Amino acid sequence: MRFEGYDTEGFFDEIFDAKGNPRPGADLLIERFNGLPESELQRRQKASEIALLNMGITFNVYNDDKQTEKIFPFDIVPRIVPANEWAVLERGLKQRIKALNCFIDDVYNEQKIIKDGIVPADLVMSADGFRKPCIGLKPPCGIWCHITGTDLVRAGDGEFYVLEDNLRCPSGVSYVLENRLIMKRTFPMVFDACSVQPVTDYPSRLLDMLQELAPFGVRAPMVVVWTPGIYNSAYFEHSFLAQQMGVPLVEGGDLVVHRGEVMMRTTKGLERVDVIYRRIDDDFMDPKAFRADSMLGVPGLMDVYRKGKVALANAPGTGVADDKAVYAYVPDIIKYYLGEDPIINNVPTYACWRDDDRKYVLENLDKLVVKAVNESGGYGMLIGPHSTAAERAEFAQRIKAKPRTYIAQPTLALSRVPVLVNDHFEGRHVDLRPYILNGKDGAYVLPGGLTRVALKRGSLVVNSSQGGGSKDTWVLNADGASAAALTDSKGGK
Amino acid sequence: MIMLSRVANAMYWLNRYIERAENVARFIDANYHMTLDIPDSASDQWQPLINTTGDNELFKELYGTANRENAIEFLAFERKNPNSIFSCVRAARENARSVREYISSEMWEQLNSFYLLMNDAAKEDSMDLPHQFFVNIMNSSHTFIGITDSTMNHGEGWHFGRLGRMLERADKTTRILDVKYFILLPSMDHIGSPYDSILWGALLRSASAFEMYRKQYGRINPHKIVEFLLLDSTFPRAVHYCIITAMISMHNITGSARGTFDNRAEQQLGKLLADLNFASLDDIFDQGLHEYLDGTQTSVNEIGSAVHDVFFNLHIEDDQAQVQKQSLA
Numbered sequence: 072m073r074f075e076g077y078d079t080e081g082f083f084d085e086i087f088d089a090k091g092n093p094r095p096g097a098d099l100l101i102e103r104f105n106g107l108p109e110s111e112l113q114r115r116q117k118a119s120e121i122a123l124l125n126m127g128i129t130f131n132v133y134n135d136d137k138q139t140e141k142i143f144p145f146d147i148v149p150r151i152v153p154a155n156e157w158a159v160l161e162r163g164l165k166q167r168i169k170a171l172n173c174f175i176d177d178v179y180n181e182q183k184i185i186k187d188g189i190v191p192a193d194l195v196m197s198a199d200g201f202r203k204p205c206i207g208l209k210p211p212c213g214i215w216c217h218i219t220g221t222d223l224v225r226a227g228d229g230e231f232y233v234l235e236d237n238l239r240c241p242s243g244v245s246y247v248l249e250n251r252l253i254m255k256r257t258f259p260m261v262f263d264a265c266s267v268q269p270v271t272d273y274p275s276r277l278l279d280m281l282q283e284l285a286p287f288g289v290r291a292p293m294v295v296v297w298t299p300g301i302y303n304s305a306y307f308e309h310s311f312l313a314q315q316m317g318v319p320l321v322e323g324g325d326l327v328v329h330r331g332e333v334m335m336r337t338t339k340g341l342e343r344v345d346v347i348y349r350r351i352d353d354d355f356m357d358p359k360a361f362r363a364d365s366m367l368g369v370p371g372l373m374d375v376y377r378k379g380k381v382a383l384a385n386a387p388g389t390g391v392a393d394d395k396a397v398y399a400y401v402p403d404i405i406k407y408y409l410g411e412d413p414i415i416n417n418v419p420t421y422a423c424w425r426d427d428d429r430k431y432v433l434e435n436l437d438k439l440v441v442k443a444v445n446e447s448g449g450y451g452m453l454i455g456p457h458s459t460a461a462e463r464a465e466f467a468q469r470i471k472a473k474p475r476t477y478i479a480q481p482t483l484a485l486s487r488v489p490v491l492v493n494d495h496f497e498g499r500h501v502d503l504r505p506y507i508l509n510g511k512d513g514a515y516v517l518p519g520g521l522t523r524v525a526l527k528r529g530s531l532v533v534n535s536s537q538g539g540g541s542k543d544t545w546v547l548n549a550d551g552a553s554a555a556a557l558t559d560s561k562g563g564k
Numbered sequence: 565m566i567m568l569s570r571v572a573n574a575m576y577w578l579n580r581y582i583e584r585a586e587n588v589a590r591f592i593d594a595n596y597h598m599t600l601d602i603p604d605s606a607s608d609q610w611q612p613l614i615n616t617t618g619d620n621e622l623f624k625e626l627y628g629t630a631n632r633e634n635a636i637e638f639l640a641f642e643r644k645n646p647n648s649i650f651s652c653v654r655a656a657r658e659n660a661r662s663v664r665e666y667i668s669s670e671m672w673e674q675l676n677s678f679y680l681l682m683n684d685a686a687k688e689d690s691m692d693l694p695h696q697f698f699v700n701i702m703n704s705s706h707t708f709i710g711i712t713d714s715t716m717n718h719g720e721g722w723h724f725g726r727l728g729r730m731l732e733r734a735d736k737t738t739r740i741l742d743v744k745y746f747i748l749l750p751s752m753d754h755i756g757s758p759y760d761s762i763l764w765g766a767l768l769r770s771a772s773a774f775e776m777y778r779k780q781y782g783r784i785n786p787h788k789i790v791e792f793l794l795l796d797s798t799f800p801r802a803v804h805y806c807i808i809t810a811m812i813s814m815h816n817i818t819g820s821a822r823g824t825f826d827n828r829a830e831q832q833l834g835k836l837l838a839d840l841n842f843a844s845l846d847d848i849f850d851q852g853l854h855e856y857l858d859g860t861q862t863s864v865n866e867i868g869s870a871v872h873d874v875f876f877n878l879h880i881e882d883d884q885a886q887v888q889k890q891s892l893a
Contacts, residue, residue, distance in 0.1 A: 126669075127661070127676040293566075301662050314665030325568050336569045336878045338720065338817070 073105050074489065077496045083227050083486040084498060085150050096153040096265075096547050103261040104148075115257045116147050116491050122256070128249050128307060143246060144540030146490040147257060150501060150522040151265075154549035157518060160223070160231060160505065163414030165514045166405060168219055168507050171236060171392045173408040175215040178391055179205045189407050190400045194424075197475060198397055199445040200239070200390020202353055204360045204373060210386045211284055212511040217384040218277070218348075219507040220244070220521075223415070227484035232418045234502065236393040236401070239385065240350050243521040243541075244506045245308035248273060248315075250543040251519070267545040268518035273506070274315035276517075277348075280510040281316075284382035285345045292345040294318045295335065297326070299351045299367055309350050323351075328371035333381045346382045353387045361387075395444035395478050396422065423470050423477040432479040433470065436463045439479040441470070454531065456482050485531055488542065490524060500525045502533050503544065518546040567720045571666050573876040574659040575721045576728035581656035582675075583732040585649045586705035588639055591616060591740065591770050593698040598766035599632065610635035616743045617647055636694065641686045649701060653682045668715035671708065678704040723813035727871070730813070734806035735864045740770050741793050742857040748786070764789060771801045790853065791845050803860065804840045810867075811837050817875075829870035836863045 079087055086097045093101050104112065123129075123142045152160075177184050178195055185192045195201060220241025222234040251270050255262050278294065285292030298309035300322050313320035325335045326344065334341040349356065355365040360373035375381045391397065399420045405413045421428040421439070432439060436455050443451035453466045470477045487498035505520035522542040523533035533539040595613050610630040614623045619638075622645060627634040642648045646655075657679040664672050681704070685697060709729075716722055744767045764784045768774040773792060776799050781788045796802035814833055818826040825831040848856045 124680070125673055125677050127664075127672060296665075301658065306661070307664075310661075310664040314669075319566070319568055319571075320663075320665045321568065322570065325570050335566075337566045338569055338572045338724075338875045338878075339566070340878070342566045 074101055074496060077489055077498070079487065079498060082484055082498060082500075083225060083229055085225070085486055085488045085501065086148075087489075094151070094153075097151045099264055100149065100151060100261060103258075103264060110494075112147065112491060113494065119145060119147055119253045119257050122253060123249075126249070128246075143535055144526055145250060145253065146524060146526075146540055146542050147254070148489050148491060148496070149254060149543040149545045150488050150503070152503075152544060152546045154547050156231075157268075157546045158549075159414065161516045161518075163231075164221055164505060164507050164516050166409065166411060166414050167221065167233065167236070167401070168216065168509055168514050170405040170408045171238065171401070172214060172216050172509065174404045175238075175386075175389055175392050176213055177408075179208055179388060184404070184407055187407070189403050190397070194396055194400075194475070195391060198391045198394035200353075200388070200392070200394050202361070202388040202391070205386070205388030208377065208386065208388070211286075211379070211382055214509055214511065215386040216389045216392070217280060217284070217386075217509050219509065220504045221507065223503045223505065224418070224483055225486035225503075226418075227486075229486075231415055231503075232483070233401070233415050234418055235395075236398065237504075238389040238393040239352065240305075241504070241506070242305040242308050242350075243504055243523075244273060244517070245311040246541050247506070247517070247519055247521050247544070249311075250521075250541060254543045265545060266548045266550075268548055270517055270519045273517050274312060276508055276515060277312065278316040278318070280508050281346050281348055281382075281384060283511055284384060286379055286382065289345050293343060294346040294348065295321045295344050297321050297323070297347050297349040297351055299323075299355065303350075305350065312348070323355075323367040323369055326369045326372075328369060328375055331375060331378070331380060333369065333372060333375050344381060346384065348384050353390065356383075356387065395442055396424070396475065399478060418480045418483065421479040423474040423479065428479075429470065429474055432477075433467055436467060438482060440482050441466050441477055441479045444476050444478060452532075454482065482531075485525075488522070488524065490526065490540075490542075497528065499528070500531050500533065501542070519544045565719060567724075569876050569878050571663050571721065572724045573872075574663040575666070575724040576871070576876075578656050578659040578663070578675075579725040579729040580732040581652040581659065582705050582708055583729045584647060584736070585652035585656070586702050587733070587736040587740075588617065588647070588649050588652070589698040589701040589705075590772060592636055592639055593695060593702075594766050594770040596632070596636075596694060596698075597769070598762060601762050612743050612747050614638070616739050618739070619645055619647055640697075650682055650686050653679050663721075666721060668711070670711050670715045674704070674708055674711050678708065720817055723816045724875075727810050727813040727817070730806040730810035731864055731868055731871075733801060734803045734810070735861060737771055737793055737801055737803050737806070738857045738861050738864070740767070741790065742854060742861075744770070745786070745790065745853060768793075773799060773801060787845060787849075790848070794848070794857075795840065795843060795845070807833070807837045807840055827870075827874045829867060829874045832863065832867045832870055836860070836867065 077087065077091070079089065079091065086094060086101070088094055120142065123145060129142050174184065178201075182192075184190050185195060216238045218241065220237045220243060222237065223231050224234045225231050247270055281294045282292050294316070295318055296309055296313040296316070298306060298320055300306065303309070310320055319335070321335055321344075327334055327336065327341070329341055333344045333347070335344055351367060354362040355367045357370060357372040358365045358368045359370050361368070372381070373387070376383055398417065399422045402413050402417055405411060421432050423429045423432055432441070436453070437458070439455045441453040441455070445451075453462060455463070485500040485502065488501050489496040490499045501522050501524045503520050503522050506517045508515045508517075522544045523535070523539050524542055525531060525533045525538070526540045527538055530538070591613055595609055599609050610632055611620075614620050614630055614635060617639065623630065623638050626642065626644060627638060638645055638648065640649045643651060645651060657675055660667060660672055660675050681700065712722070712725065748763050748767065761784045764786065765774055768777050768789060771793055777789065777792050780792065792799065793802055795804050797804050797808060799805055811833055814830050815822060818830055820826040820830060823834075825834050
């Protein structure tokens with residue numbers, strides 16, 4: 072199978088430029104793929120899917136009672152990010168998380184940014200992720216958001232934009248690691264030739280960072296991963312990360328507050344827990360502090376946390392900064408705390424609570440993507456160009472009724488990557504979710520990330536709950552093979 | 565190394581379910597082959613098999629009278645039967661999933677493939693080669709035990725797993741012996757009839773004991789069969805062997821010295837072991853075999869609930885008034 076005849080159809084393609092020539096760093100990959108025997112790619116694609124199924128790398132589907140587990144569809148053509156592009160993204164992501172962390176700390180303490188009139192008070196207080204019990208909290212080292220997965224997209228102009236900040240319990244990093252494992256097994260030679268930056272040390276870095284959070288004076292901290300249980304859609308990831316870090320995976324029922332400390336129930340009695348990497352929403356952590364009807368929570372946990380006797384990653388309340396309304400202010404937030412311009416821009420955003428913006432949005436619904444600020448996973452969205460008049464009318468009503476809850480953005484021509492469709496390649500739209508660890512010595516960006524791909528032809532929705540799949544993301548090394556490829560392609564190969 | 569009670573519980577049940585699936589597969593397979601040899605009595609050999617599993621009431625409700633087809637369907641695939649092979653493998657996998665980070669990836673992948681095999685078989689309408697299917701299940705169970713032994717630390721979790729497996733196996737061996745012995749007993753009157761050794765041989769095969777018995781005792785003799793399946797200390801499916809092995813694991817878990825105990829579960833297990841250590845066939849038949857088997861089954865059950873109370877349902881004074889219960893959705 073060959074790439075001959077592959078059509079970028081006028082979209083920005085991550086592998087080929089507008090003339091159909093390989094982009095810098097991608098030529099080696101294309102050469103190797105073109106050199107494989109006929110139907111070899113399909114065979115390896117099939118083998119990788121069977122491997123994923125047998126490894127049980129699946130996610131749970133809630134609305135389907137027959138088959139509750141599905142493999143996350145995987146495509147074997149990797150996405151390639153050259154070193155120079157990655158360097159910019161890395162700086163931009165570090166800048167953004169630093170500023171957002173300052174914002175969260177400020178919002179729950181002095182509220183300077185509100186007093187200085189940069190972000191409206193009611194907007195912050197009415198954010199879905201704002202948690203009153205977090206007011207006055209001082210997490211260790213001033214860090215609220217330890218683990219972040221930021222959604223980036225590349226538009227038709229070839230620039231990257233931040234689409235969404237996921238600051239609560241971002242998932243997907245296990246797929247990054249497993250996709251890499253599958254790719255190294257499937258294409259060892261291609262992988263070796265391309266000089267790709269490794270991602271395998273993520274669990275070690277995560278564990279190091281979590282151990283640093285331990286309360287003062289604890290010598291061998293007990294770190295645990297807290298999962299809502301096997302029916303959670305991201306359960307595989309919770310269990311995978313616990314296994315890779317070599318720490319216990321706990322459920323709410325395993326934990327109990329006993330004499331002012333968080334303990335877990337073991338076969339030999341109670342054992343103290345020092346650091347909790349929680350993969351459960353704020354609302355379900357402690358029925359005494361948050362939702363009283365939560366069956367999953369540990370009563371009294373927040374009291375222990377406030378006294379500094381247990382660490383939580385991420386801290387509760389971080390959701391205030393990934394609210395889609397607050398998102399519109401992130402460029403101002405970066406400028407306010409760091410005095411810098413954003414390195415990666417926001418997607419231009421119209422805030423429906425501003426009169427001018429709302430007017431524009433209502434007049435241009437057919438061109439825009441409208442998002443409810445409190446929804447995620449691709450729900451509660453209107454994609455203007457693909458919508459019916461009735462849908463637009465309904466959204467117009469909703470926007471007028473509750474302007475605070477809607478933002479709108481231009482419909483982006485998301486960049487595309489080739490995927491294997493039966494016996495040929497077709498372009499499909501992708502986004503990119505890199506993962507950032509924010510420890511006391513600064514932030515670390517995992518070189519790679521989850522490339523999610525909308526497998527339906529023409530679709531812009533990449534979410535796994537809506538028919539999306541994933542690809543491995545190869546961030547190339549600055550020197551070695553990729554550099555050679557760079558010069559080669561400049562030589563007009 | 566610390567071990568969460570929930571994880572210990574899952575290890576224990578994961579192994580019990582695998583063992584249960586293997587035993588049911590062997591019961592069906594042995595029975596199937598026996599009925600092929602003696603076609604005229606075929607129809608009345610399936611109800612006793614259902615009785616062995618203790619689920620005859622559910623069976624009656626779902627199917628009525630037992631025949632080969634519905635008995636195999638019920639014991640192998642019926643989702644409403646919590647002890648069908650399918651249900652057991654599914655439950656084992658659910659438990660494994662909840663401790664996936666604790667067990668080795670090799671264990672998980674093997675068990676997951678086992679489940680997928682079961683799932684595919686359950687979707688098929690007819691079974692052309694039942695023997696191969698049941699052999700696959702037994703092999704999968706043996707493979708799982710082998711992978712577990714060679715890829716996982718023989719620490720506390722491994723011992724909880726083996727404890728569960730041994731208690732399950734002891735229970736199943738007493739059941740098959742109890743049910744079959746009394747069906748086969750009348751045939752003792754015509755020892756030497758052509759079917760005699762076939763019937764008793766099937767009982768041994770139900771416990772994978774035929775070859776090992778032959779090596780030790782040669783001739784088929786009902787009393788010797790009871791002695792072998794109950795009191796042998798080296799045959800891995802004999803009740804005595806199971807309880808010896810369970811005791812070793814128990815001591816490894818608690819750290820108690822041999823002959824001592826630290827909690828009620830260990831105490832009860834020790835009592836049962838002492839009884840089997842010093843039991844003789846004459847005493848057992850004086851007391852009545854059925855009574856003896858019944859008593860042994862009760863002891864094994866009580867040990868099971870004591871294990872739950874001591875290790876899995878840790879009772880502590882909570883800071884909060886109510887103790888949170890794990891939701892088992």
